[in-house]
Amino acid sequence: MATKQYVVFGIEDESFALDIEKVKEIIIPVEIAKVPNVPEFIEGMINIRGKIHAVVNMRSKFKIPKKDFDEGTKIILVNMNSVLAGIIVDGVAEIIRVEAEDIDKAPEIISKANPEYINGVIKKEGKMVIILDIDRVINSAA
Numbered sequence: 001m002a003t004k005q006y007v008v009f010g011i012e013d014e015s016f017a018l019d020i021e022k023v024k025e026i027i028i029p030v031e032i033a034k035v036p037n038v039p040e041f042i043e044g045m046i047n048i049r050g051k052i053h054a055v056v057n058m059r060s061k062f063k064i065p066k067k068d069f070d071e072g073t074k075i076i077l078v079n080m081n082s083v084l085a086g087i088i089v090d091g092v093a094e095i096i097r098v099e100a101e102d103i104d105k106a107p108e109i110i111s112k113a114n115p116e117y118i119n120g121v122i123k124k125e126g127k128m129v130i131i132l133d134i135d136r137v138i139n140s141a142a
Helices: 108-113 134-139
Strands: 003-011 014-017 023-027 042-048 051-057 072-080 083-089 091-099 117-122 129-132
Touching: 003 072, 003 083, 003 129, 072 091, 072 134, 083 134, 091 117
Parallel strands: 014 129, 051 083
Antiparallel strands: 003 014, 003 091, 023 072, 042 051, 072 083, 117 129
8 A cells, every 4th residue: 555645734724735745844934025916825935045935825825814824824835846835824733644545536526626726635533634736726826
């Protein structure tokens, strides 16, 4: 059986996961420079060790009202085809190992609505964790 690792994070009351191979690092929020004339979900740019990265607010991306950053807020730097971008999440919960048989496809009606966003659903301790295709989430115009 194939085992994969995922970083589990929260937005509002929902749990999402990213393939750990996509995650470069997890940081506390730093100063974000605003950028004019960009989509609402692009929070701005950050400077990490001399490199500039775009930052996407996942609340805005998923059309959830924004909230002020708190002690749980994190920025996850993700690698998208050798380009790093940050995603702002409400909190990072854990890193989990998941067997292939514990991952289901999203229900067909959901897959048809947002087929590009969801890579599967993890069944974990009676809860569901949505596995995101972060490249497609960030690169989609909506």
